[in-house]
Amino acid sequence: MPIDIPEWLHVHPDVGQALESAKPVVALESTVITHGLPRPVNLDLARWMETEVISVGVQPATVAIIDGIVRFGLSNEELENLALTKEVHKISRRDLATAVAKRQTGGTTVAATIFVAHSIGVQVFATGGIGGVHRGSTGDISADLPELARRPIVVVCSGAKAILDLPRTVEWLETASVPVIGWGTEEFPAFFSRKSGLPVSLSLTTLAEIGAFLRSHWRMGIGSGVLICVPCPEDAAVPREVAEEAIAKAEIEAQESNITGGELTPYLLSRLAELTEGATLRANLELLKNNAHVAATIAKALF
Numbered sequence: 001m002p003i004d005i006p007e008w009l010h011v012h013p014d015v016g017q018a019l020e021s022a023k024p025v026v027a028l029e030s031t032v033i034t035h036g037l038p039r040p041v042n043l044d045l046a047r048w049m050e051t052e053v054i055s056v057g058v059q060p061a062t063v064a065i066i067d068g069i070v071r072f073g074l075s076n077e078e079l080e081n082l083a084l085t086k087e088v089h090k091i092s093r094r095d096l097a098t099a100v101a102k103r104q105t106g107g108t109t110v111a112a113t114i115f116v117a118h119s120i121g122v123q124v125f126a127t128g129g130i131g132g133v134h135r136g137s138t139g140d141i142s143a144d145l146p147e148l149a150r151r152p153i154v155v156v157c158s159g160a161k162a163i164l165d166l167p168r169t170v171e172w173l174e175t176a177s178v179p180v181i182g183w184g185t186e187e188f189p190a191f192f193s194r195k196s197g198l199p200v201s202l203s204l205t206t207l208a209e210i211g212a213f214l215r216s217h218w219r220m221g222i223g224s225g226v227l228i229c230v231p232c233p234e235d236a237a238v239p240r241e242v243a244e245e246a247i248a249k250a251e252i253e254a255q256e257s258n259i260t261g262g263e264l265t266p267y268l269l270s271r272l273a274e275l276t277e278g279a280t281l282r283a284n285l286e287l288l289k290n291n292a293h294v295a296a297t298i299a300k301a302l303f
């Protein structure tokens, strides 16, 4: 089946072939590679996520901008350059045109990746934790939320990043009519931790149930994206109290050093890994791999 590719998007040949033969494709974001994880484990992780997707018989497409070109699917060399180069940008939806015009290289956030995947009709996407409403009164709300609200795409994640104000993030999703599905859980996961004390809008345990839900959602034209929340695998999860204590400490340090805006998330994530002697990093890696696997399973069964 011929596919409609926007003129600004460069599709990797393997991905193009998959799309043409109607093989399922899972999109992967890349800010987690460029800004979410330390080098060089970020490169390992990028490869592990792709391998997880391939192991299910699904085509992965990591999205990034390389020298001003928006890429849907990266070669080994492009992935390596992206992960190991120091001068890379964090590109959210608002930054996409800047990155192209200024020929930048960078990782795309959840918001930017949803935009790109939707432009080529790919509907399943995996990440670690989405952005959301930050703690405190700065008014910092991730562009991930409005993007998720306006594109009919399925995002597999472990909730939102635990450093956020999770109650307000969940409220925001409700206001924007984004269904929040717990995959085998009644609670919105807190990223490194399996529980947050916050409810999901629907808890499902089988692919058939997800299929039935998604069919209604698309058929009725609800229009929003759908969040499928998968808790961090049990043996790698960090207890909520341990994570919370480290987050409180890291937050104060960030305030004292005046770290704000796009720099805040990368700073907090790396500080947390130090404060927990690597436990949050391990949880982060395991949940990312697991989410890639679940997303591929969903793509294979339902798309």
Ligand code: PSU
Pocket (backbone or CB within 6 Å): 029, 030, 031, 032, 033, 035, 036, 037, 092, 108, 109, 110, 111, 128, 129, 130, 131, 132, 141, 142, 143, 144, 161, 261, 262, 265, 269, 284
């Ligand atoms: N989850 C992680 N690490 C990350 C991110 C999420 O474990 O680096 C990234 C995602 O790409 C997400 C972005 O879209 O952080 C949100 O950033 P901001 O809050 O500045 O919108």
Ligand code: MN
Pocket (backbone or CB within 6 Å): 140, 141, 142, 143, 261, 262
């Ligand atoms: Mn932000």
